[in-house]
Amino acid sequence: MQLYFTNKRKVWKVGEVAGLPYAELAELFERRRLPAGTPILLDEAMRPVEPVSTWFRSMALDRMDAKTMKSYAYTILMLLHFLMARGLDLLSATETDIKEFRLWRLEQDTETVEEVSFDRDSAAVGTFYKFLKDNGYIAHRPWRSAGKRESLGSGISRDLRVRHMELEQYLFLRDVGFGGLTPSAELDESFGGWWPHRNRATSEIALMSGMRIQEWSTLLLPELGLEEGRRPPTADVDLAACAKYKRPRTAYVAMDAMELLDPYLLLERPEIVAKAQRALRRGSRDLFVVQRLEADGTKVRGVLEGVTVVRSIKDMDPGLRRIAVRETGDGLDPLAVFIGQGGRMLTPSGWDRVRWRAWDRMKAWAADEATPVMPRQCWLYHDLRHTFALRLLIFLTREALNDLKAEELPMSTLLDHMVGNPLLVVQQRLGHARPSTTYRYIRYLKDPMREVDDAFREWTAAGGASYVTIARHMLDLEEHTRAPQR
Structure with a gap:
């Protein structure tokens, strides 16, 4: 059996090579409507394997x-x-059989997985057998419910891994790792990286907006008001189409983040676009060529797969955003804000390469006196989102406390307290489905281990005791004078 995934653009290319007429291909797509990326499982005779393929569709x-x-x-x-x-x-x-499959994946497979990974597998198995039961293929699921749970997963709620940055660490990442400067903020003449202004701008937007990598990396120029050489001081972006689970929310891009875009937009992006013209023209048949913006820049009109269409920008998924270009008269200009070689959006693996090059640069400067403390593992773009959440939560909490201490209490009513609750505000900004997810950030506001360390350090300084003496005292293990035995 072979697993395939639908890709309409590749079919267009095959049709061109085979000499199939455009109208025949268009009719075939209309009669067999399959969204891009749909899995198809075929047997040795290249026939769909059922009921799996029906479930995929x-x-x-x-x-x-x-x-x-x-x-x-x-x-x-x-x-x-x-x-x-x-x-x-x-x-x-x-x-x-299902439980033994779980055991095989956890303990006996060539490459075993952890519980958290099989929890994702259990979601797939559960969804599949629910489809079979709902559509009459089976009378009931093969496994019984365990208590209130119907899933094969462990049911264990795992702690949220929150790794955030201090200001010095962030500036070191942005300016030295991504920007090619030295730790003392001087120009590093040995820096040979590509597009440092682009990479610094992405880190600033990720930090100050709290967006996930799929959200900020797929931003389009009209969403930030960056058309016809204009740049507004701030921007509000609707993230529904590119957000996790397509959960609608609005992200605010602050003034500092917008200003850091200027060097990239003026110096680097035009150079990338100019070099990409031949590649863009050569593949224009596979692109969404936008002819003009409509409805105050909220919609685009252009040619997609030979048909003139109008699309709402906020509803464009990452795949469509990746191929959207604008016909300017002087050439094709990608609609994406952040682009790489060839004029296309960088893929997640492309951004990973940028991140690892930055990490290598930071490690090379690790012995410098101006270098802040670095983590044991490479920074993730998602760490910037965690930093945004924690800094915003700290600020809002302090603001709420200051309001309560003031003589005139603007938050004195129950409604004001509910609306201004720091956790609920941060939850909304991050797009979390449940307050419990945001609540986990509270434990990272202060490091409890530092409090323990400080408490013992004070005790040691006061009495001159070592940690060993402290332990012996707490456990009542001091040697006591004993009378000699007779």
Whole structure:
């Protein structure tokens, strides 16, 4: 069996090579409507494997994210191979078979996974068997519910890993790692990296807006008001199409972040676009060529797959944003804010390469006196989001306390307290579904280990005791004078 994923643009290219007429391909796509990224499982005779392929199409028509569908598809394919080795199929699997598959993945597979990874697999298995039950393929799921849980997952709520930066650490990352400066803020003549102004601007936007990497890396020029050489002081961006789980929220891009875009927009981006013209023109058939902006820059009109269409910018998914370019008369200008070689958006792996080059630069300066403390592992872009959340939570908490201490209490009513609750504000800014997710940040406002360390340090300084003496005293292990035995 072979697993494939739909890609309409590749089919267009194959059709061109085979000489198929455009109208015939367009009719085929209309009759067999499959969203991009839909998984298709084929057997040795290249026939769809059922009911798996029907489930795949159902997920796609429900607009499930292509990345999630891909993960689910590989999980079910692994389960299918596991069952086939036992002479079974997906419809005849029992509870024991499913539980043994879980055990195999955790302990016996060539590359075992942790519980947290299998929790993601269990979501795929649970969704698949729910589809089978709802559509009459089976009478009930193979496994029984455990208490209130119907999932195969562990049911363990794992702690949120919050790694944030102090100001010195962030500036070191932004200016030395990404920007090519020395720790003393001087120009590093040995720096050979690409597009430092672009990389500094991305870090500033990620930090000061709290956006995830898929959100800030897919920003379009009109969303920031960056068309026709203009730049507003701030911007509000609707993130629904590119947000996690497509959960709607608005991100605010502050003035400092917008100002840091200027060197990139004036110096680097025009150079990238000029060098990419040949590649863009050569692949223009596969692009969404925008002819003009409409409705005050909230919609675009252009040619997509040979058809003139109008699309709302806020509803454009990452795939469509990646291929959107504007016909300027002097050439094709990508609609994306942050672009790389070829004029396209960088992929997640492309941004990872930028991050690792920055990390190597920072490690090379680790012995310098001006270098702040660095973590053991490379910084993640998501650490900037955590930093945003913690700094905002600290600020809002202090503001709330100051209001309560004031003689005139603007937050004295219950409604004002609810609206101004720091946790709820940060939850809204981050796009968390539940307050409990945001609540986990509280424990990182202060490091409890530092408090313990300070308490013992004061005790040691006062009495001259060592940590060993302290432990012996607390456990009552001091040697006592004993009378000699007779």
